[in-house]
Amino acid sequence: MxxxxxxxxxxxxxxxxxxxxxxxxxxxxxxxxxxxxxxxxxxxxxxxxxxxxxEPNEYRITFSTQNETMQAVETVQDDETRNVLFDLSDINIPDGYMIGYIDIIITSEEESGISGQCDSVAGDIIENELTAQWNDPNNNLSGQDSSCLPIELDITIYPNFDGETLNISAINEYQALLNWTQTGWGEGDLSIDLDLDVNAPLGLDPLGTDTDEEITIDVYIVMFKPNISQLE
Amino acid sequence: MVPVAAIVCFLLGVTSLILLERSKNRIWMDRLAGYMLSWCLVFFGLRYAAASIRDTSWWQNTDITSQFDFFQYLFFSFTISAFVIVAIFPFIYPYPIFQKSSTIKLVAPATFLGSLAIIITMMLTEYKYVGFWQILFTPAFIISIPVYFRFLSEEMLEGDDTARRMSLAAGIILIAFFGQQMTWWLAQLISINDEFVARFAIEAGVGSHSYVPNWIGYTVTNSLGTIAILSLGVGETWRASRKGINGFTIVIYLILGVGLISGIADYAVLDIVDSCMYTVCENFPESYNIWYKFTTEALLLLFTPLMVMYILLHFDVIDSEAEQNRWMTRIIVILMLLIVSSTMIELLQSFLPVSSMISSAILAMVVAIFIGWEERIMNTLIAEGESISKKLASLDELHEPDISDNDLQLFSKSMGVLTAIIIVLCFLYSSIVG
The missing domain is CATH 1.20.5 (Single alpha-helices involved in coiled-coils or other helix-helix interfaces)
Incomplete structure (x- = not known):
């Protein structure tokens, strides 16, 4: 001690x-x-x-696409507004695919009347419960024509999808694909309003032969599946 | 809990400093250990205060855009200062390795300069390697374990009952310094803590710098904490088998139990931990967070200051029997116990469907118990006071060098200056860099 x-x-x-x-x-x-x-x-x-x-890895994301079509033919009376519903659950979506956007083409064929002058047709995609990007700037939700040309409407369903190839920085593949694996978009009914205004030369149709129009709505549903590859 | 910890630590630290100034009859070892523990508490209090202010809506609404701000710098700087004290403390208490006046006089300048050097280095390297400095806890393990086992063996084999105060002090110091890591003992033993460490690194945003220094720091403290609690468990079981269970044995078994359950819980959430690496970081279940809040966090934030207070009072570091100290000691003991009790009740109320009327009633009961048993609590802490220094002196193992009061007070003065320098430095640096 x-x-x-x-x-x-x-x-x-x-x-x-x-x-x-x-x-x-x-x-x-x-x-x-x-x-x-x-x-x-x-x-x-x-x-x-x-x-x-x-350091985040660089990934390239490409999209494989497939289309589904739906069609409706409606005979619309003069001054009538007709609502047409397309139930998107009726289409067959392949495994791994999601709805990207929907193109709608509305065509009318002038047949009735003496003059055969084109009628005024208007089409609107009506905002409803359909899960979509209703405020996307690329949308075209309304159109009108009186020269017998097709009306084209578009609505983006999946956020930011335009089909273009993307390069992304992320720490793994899962996180790189995170924005492209969301579910729940494109569920509901696509609702389209049609308006018809019959046109006659000088406003005259004495025989009353041009009172309606057969309007065809073609719905092109563009579906996509993301593919990822790491850039060296 | 962090703001409560800030108040508890700061209040206890300042009060201890006042009481130490009134305890000039204490031997150099007690006084220096008292100063070191008190300043450690003050630094921890300031560290928690900085963290609390950063969390206030007032601070978060300011236009601070840089990664580090004034309070972040303060948080890290006070943490480092406390760690440096923790590194040197075991050389003074409970068994002083430094006993020559020349080395004792070096404690204050070494703490001051060591803290300043590390603070500035870390500041300039943007705290990328601040985790490494957890290795400063290593001396506490290397010194306290032999002290604990030596005096435990003397008590058990040689029948020296007074040796218990030495092993008890060493054991409490180990819990006070490694308490947090002790609750992870099973996770460390089966080596799954590395997955948590990696997750937290990814969550924080993995930078381009090496994480190796930080991870060395974490591994060392986690491993030493694990072995410390297992060693204490073995030692206390040996003692309990002959002398019966006492309060300290129960504390050790409680921590072992908490570590066992935490290890199982950690193993159960490994998929969530790994999600950061393979998919996307998922949140831990609420029950898992609540468990850790009531065990590891409560031990670190609320009970560690109480353990330090226990060392100061029970081992007569502070002259708590002196008439001028007695009332202040009583107030501070009751205050601390009440703050901790009310915080625990509030925490319980945060997830249990207990109405505020019932929790108020429980708090009132706790107050009544503390007031009713005030004399008994104080007697447990003070009247049975067992001075470590007296024990060592009786063994003729304590040198009494020629140390003046001013030499000892230099520690307190230098820490005061260090606090001022840290505040000015953090303010200036955050203004320049931010």
Missing amino acids: SSNGDLKDIISNVTSNNAGNKFTIFSFLAALILLSYTGYDTVIYRTDVISEFS
Whole structure:
């Protein structure tokens, strides 16, 4: 025992009990063993795993597309507004595919009347419960024609889908595809309003032969499936 | 809990400093250990205060766009200062390795300069490697484990009952310093903590710098904490088998139990942990978060300051029997216990469907118990006070060097100056960089 404060004596005092020393050595050895294998797992193995995340990887996303069509032919009376519903659950969506956008073409064929002058046809996609991008700037929800040309309407269903190839930075494939694996879009009915205003030369149709119009609505549903490849 | 921890730590630290100033009859070892623990509490209090202010809506509504702001710098700087004290403390208490006056006089400048050097280095490297400095906890393990086992063996094999105060002090210091890591002992033993560490790195946004230094720091503290609680478990089981279970044994078994359940829970959520790496980071279940709030977080934020207070009072570091100290000690003990109790009740109320009327009634009961048992609680803490320094002196293992009061007070003064420098430095640096 000593009270002169020498480091050597102090260490000798701390380690003066043999039974205590055995416990201490056992604890220190256990600590070394634990440090070695947890150190390997954390410092070596996890460093490898995490290195993949240190800089985002570049991925290219391309889209395979398939189309489905639906059609309705309606005979609309003069000054009538007709609502036509297309139930999108009727179409067959292949595995892995989602609805990207919908193109609608409305055609009318002038047959009645003496002059055969084109009638005014208007078509509107009506906002309803259909899950779609109703405020997308690329939408064209209304159209009108009085020259017997088809009316084209468009609505984007899946957010930001335009079919173009994309390059994306992400830490893994899953996160790169995260924006392209959402479900729930394109559920509901597509609702289209048709308006007809019969036109006659100088406003005259004395025989009353031009009172309606046969209007065809073709709905082209563009479906997509994302494909991903890592850029080197 | 963090704001409560800030108040508890700061209040206890400042009060302890005041009480130490009134305890000039204490031997150098007690006084220096008291200063170190008090400043450690003050720094932890300031660290939690900085974290709390950053979380307030007032601060989050300001136009701070940089990654680091004034309070973030303060948080890291005070953490580092506390860690440096923790690194040097085991050389002074409970078994002083530094006993020569020349080395004792170096404690204050070494703490001051060491803290400043690490703070500035970390500041300039944007705290990328701040986790590495957890290795500063290593001396506590290397010194306290031999001290614990030496005196436990003397008590058990040689029948020296007074040796218990030494092993108890070493054990409490190990819990106070490694408490958080001790609750992860099973997860560390089966080596799944690395998956959590990797998840947190990805969640934080993996940078281009090496994570190796930080992960060395985490691995070292987690491993040492694990072995520390298992060693204490073995030691206390040995003691309990001959002398019966006491309060400290129950605490050790509680921590072992918490670590066991936490390890199983950690294993159960590994898919969620790994989701960050293979898919997208999923959130942990609410029950898992609540479990950790009531165990690891509560131990770290609320009970560690109480353990430090226990060391200061129970081992007579502070002269709590002196008449001028007694009333202040009583107030602070009751206040601390009440703050912690009310916080735990509030936490319980946050997820249990308990009406505020019932929780108020429970709190009132706790207050009544504390007031009724105030004398008993104080007697447990103070009257049975067992001075470590007296025990070492009786063994003729404590040198009493020529140390003046000013030499000891230098520690407190240098830490005061360090606090001022940290605040100015953080303010300036955040203004320049931000």
